[in-house]
Amino acid sequence: MAAGVVVTCAALLLAVLAFIFLIRVDPADLAPHRSRLDQLLERRDTIYENLRDLRFEHRAGKFSEADYEDTRESLEQEAARVLAEIETLTGSAPSVTTRRVRASETK
Numbered sequence: 001m002a003a004g005v006v007v008t009c010a011a012l013l014l015a016v017l018a019f020i021f022l023i024r025v026d027p028a029d030l031a032p033h034r035s036r037l038d039q040l041l042e043r044r045d046t047i048y049e050n051l052r053d054l055r056f057e058h059r060a061g062k063f064s065e066a067d068y069e070d071t072r073e074s075l076e077q078e079a080a081r082v083l084a085e086i087e088t089l090t091g092s093a094p095s096v097t098t099r100r101v102r103a104s105e106t107k
Contacts, residue, residue: 040086044082047075047082
């Protein structure tokens, strides 16, 4: 019986040491979780980048005028929604650009 207790304690000690020294922490667990505002800011930047790329590809002749206008309008509307949500979260007043994009949504 005493030998069983010693073996069990030794096994438990080995398991604890293995856990402490061999198991690596996932870096994602240590990273701070992104807030909704961080996600929206990243989405805004992505939309702006997509608009720049769209403009470049249109000038390069990869899009027809109608496709360019449709895609641009869609991206601008999405940008307006994201900016409005950012403004709601931060409590800031709407910017001139956002008002202009919102006005184009109502047309």
